[in-house]
Amino acid sequence: MAPVDSSNPIPRIVITPGEPAGIGPDVVLMAAQKAWNADLLCVADRDLLTQRAGELGLDIELLPYTTGDAPQAHQPGQLRYIHVPATATISAGKLNVENAFYVLATLSLATELCRCGDAQALVTGPVQKSVINDAGIPFTGHTEFLAEAFNCPHVVMMLAAGDLRVALATTHLPLAAVPAAITEAHLEKTLRILRHDLQQQFGLPNPRITVLGLNPHAGEGGHLGREEIEIITPVINRLSQEGCVLYGPVPADTAFNAEGRRNTDAYLAMYHDQGLPVLKFAGFGEAVNITLGLPMIRTSVDHGTALSLAGTGKAKSSSFEAALSAALSATKRDTHQ
Structure with a gap:
């Protein structure tokens, strides 16, 4: 800083x-x-x-x-x-x-x-x-x-409305370009930046991060896509072994329920319009856009x-x-x- x-x-x-x-x-x-x-x-x-x-x-x-x-x-x-x-x-x-x-x-x-x-x-x-x-x-x-x-070369866009925080793995990309942009290296770097800045800027010593799946139902065991199995889960497992508190991959359509909110300090959405509609519905006009990293x-x-x-x-x-x-x-x- x-x-x-x-x-x-x-x-x-x-x-x-x-x-x-x-x-x-x-x-x-x-x-x-x-x-x-x-x-x-x-x-x-x-x-x-x-x-x-x-x-x-x-x-x-x-x-x-x-x-x-x-x-x-x-x-x-x-x-x-x-x-x-x-x-x-x-x-x-x-x-x-x-x-x-x-x-x-x-x-x-x-x-x-x-x-x-x-x-x-x-x-x-x-x-x-x-x-x-x-x-x-x-x-x-x-x-x-x-x-x-x-x-x-790697920054993270996050919006916050009160205690609801949603960060993005990809930002202003066409939807068709999103899957190719979500690699293990990119996702790991994003999660490290998100965790670090939640600690530094928000005073959360060990933030709990819920990671959304890319596909409907988080891939449905590979039947609706394999990104969760081949990319997202390995990154979550690797960082969890280092002491990061990560949940997921979680289906986006149920991730923001009351129980999920209580156990989450920040969400990581895979693309722009996956997580931001929820946040802006909850706090439009009161939310803040924050650049991490x-x-x-x-x-x-x-x-x-x-x-x-x-x-x-x-x-x-x-x-x-x-x-x-x-x-x-x-x-x-x-x-x-």
Whole structure:
């Protein structure tokens, strides 16, 4: 993790609002109306923040950040920022492909602040992946961007809603590509990262992880697929012998029942839409997206850009505030490791 100044217990959390036409700027400004025991530093176009605050009827005092400024607890109605000029005009709810470059510029700068130790955590707003791709930029998501930026070939995407946590063995892949991506080496690395970061970021000394099967009924003894027998079970057995607490492979359709929840600290789903519908049903608008396996703390919202809500005052900041709270809690644990 990035170094923390032990003489100053206030962590710095850098924020990227994401797609400027979406609700990212809205939820950042709404969260800034509350007090936080962290120094919030927003990397964004200053004029965008001013304009959107006016559209939302929010009073905000924008304070420019200077390199070397000591972290200070966030005061309601203020927001420290680093100005990154937008590439093109910004209008709430109206996408502009030219601003794809602006979005990635804010993300790159925020990432560098974490890399050099000026910030201890990154909280990201939602991006519009289609616009970035339309600009000719290969981009599949924050998770993959940060993995490349930190030269981490293996990171893990996990969403959390309260004590329900679901990590993914594969992320943004076509469903047809999932089986080939689930190898023993990949699954073992994923489980090791998941266990390690549950210990480090969530304070769980020996986390209980339930591993879902890939196929219906977890393969039905090989009659509905052999991945459970040939790949998933051998990995579970090997890591269990090392002291890891792993259950599975468990059929996904029954894994989230009450008994399973009581005995599980986190689930590992084999693909994106296997585990996340359950989590988002249970806590949409309150859930947090967390990237595990990075040398920094990164959290995000559980929702998209919601273009139709941008600038209207109808967006809710609960998921963004949950992401801020999760980042703040993780920095406190990291400081005492």
